[in-house]
Amino acid sequence: MRSRSVRSVRSVRRAVPGAAVVVGLALTAACGTGSAGTVTAGAVSSAPAAASATATPPGPSVTATPSAAPSVAPAAPAPSGTPSASASPKRTTSAPARRTTRWNEPTTFQALPVVRGRALAGMVVVLDPGHQIGNSRHLAKVNRLVDAGNGIRKACNTTGTQTNGGYPESKVAMRIALAAKKRLEAQGAKVVLTRPREDVALWGPCIDARGRVGNGVDADAVVSIHADGAPATARGFHVIRPASVKGWTDDIAKPSKRLAIAVHDALVDAGQRPATYIGSHDGYDVRSDLGTLNWSDQPIVMIELGNMRSARDAAMLTDPTWQDGVAAAAITAGVVDFLG
Numbered sequence: 012m013r014s015r016s017v018r019s020v021r022s023v024r025r026a027v028p029g030a031a032v033v034v035g036l037a038l039t040a041a042c043g044t045g046s047a048g049t050v051t052a053g054a055v056s057s058a059p060a061a062a063s064a065t066a067t068p069p070g071p072s073v074t075a076t077p078s079a080a081p082s083v084a085p086a087a088p089a090p091s092g093t094p095s096a097s098a099s100p101k102r103t104t105s106a107p108a109r110r111t112t113r114w115n116e117p118t119t120f121q122a123l124p125v126v127r128g129r130a131l132a133g134m135v136v137v138l139d140p141g142h143q144i145g146n147s148r149h150l151a152k153v154n155r156l157v158d159a160g161n162g163i164r165k166a167c168n169t170t171g172t173q174t175n176g177g178y179p180e181s182k183v184a185m186r187i188a189l190a191a192k193k194r195l196e197a198q199g200a201k202v203v204l205t206r207p208r209e210d211v212a213l214w215g216p217c218i219d220a221r222g223r224v225g226n227g228v229d230a231d232a233v234v235s236i237h238a239d240g241a242p243a244t245a246r247g248f249h250v251i252r253p254a255s256v257k258g259w260t261d262d263i264a265k266p267s268k269r270l271a272i273a274v275h276d277a278l279v280d281a282g283q284r285p286a287t288y289i290g291s292h293d294g295y296d297v298r299s300d301l302g303t304l305n306w307s308d309q310p311i312v313m314i315e316l317g318n319m320r321s322a323r324d325a326a327m328l329t330d331p332t333w334q335d336g337v338a339a340a341a342i343t344a345g346v347v348d349f350l351g
């Protein structure tokens with residue numbers, strides 16, 4: 012089922028009278044999705060020297076991650092980011108995940124080549140690179156409350172999080188989005204970005220506007236790209252899909268769930284570790300409070316590709332070869348699986 016079959020209630024987007032909830036002005040450290048902590052204004056700095064700014068040409072290669080960790084047997088269950096939950100992975104989600112516990116702790120990763128084809132011919136994919144590097148310079152605008160849907164008001168946007176070395180989440184998101192755009196276009200898709208580039212002079216867009224971009228171009232799939240800001244011991248990615256909220260996301264909940272599974276499994280296939288510190292503890296989360304998800308009338312997921320505050324996750328997230336050859340490649344594979 013494609014998005015065209017689930018848009019029948021587009022017109023019912025509306026505020027819920029008397030149900031407004033003010034979430035607050037604080038800039039969330041957890042990448043703006045509100046899952047943990049706060050960060051002070053202006054915490055995001057410009058990209059540090061530690062982060063390479065050079066693009067890596069796509070192509071098959073094997074690259075050692077900067078944080079070479081002891082190898083873990085592939086069959087080992089995913090340990091949690093918190094010591095107390097490391098005994099056994101929990102399976103509390105209702106998502107019919109095909110693969111949730113198989114992951115490799117990579118000391119190397121395989122950078123996948125760009126695949127050319129027509130799998131996405133005629134399709135429109137919206138990529139939403141989270142935040143914007145200039146948000147910290149426009150706090151009054153960024154902190155303005157907007158309608159996040161489902162009776163909730165939230166800040167227009169946040170600065171996002173950053174690695175301990177100062178590499179901003181917004182840059183991770185943009186680099187992966189641009190790489191994924193090339194890969195999706197190589198499969199025939201038309202790709203629309205919700206913000207054009209990483210630019211200190213720019214801010215936003217607001218979360219509600221991001222969520223509506225896909226509606227305006229009749230997108231077949233929307234992928235919002237983020238990286239989390241969790242405690243340093245937490246690791247791994249998780250895919251957030253919209254809960255089914257009547258009048259808001261009930262029309263897109265089912266296809267969004269399929270998109271979430273497709274992207275999740277593509278990331279696992281790429282050797283990525285599902286986060287066990289959040290949500291349903293298997294790399295999935297379901298939210299009804301995210302404006303970007305609530306405003307979408309098209310199948311949509313938000314991906315937290317790793318934990319910026321984990322040194323080992325950060326080493327991957329800031330590696331240009333990983334950004335393209337693993338993250339962007341997996342996003343592309345997931346979208347192809349969903350739409351193909």
Ligand SMILES: [Zn+2]
Pocket residue numbers: 041042043044141142171172180236237238
């Ligand atoms: Zn974020």
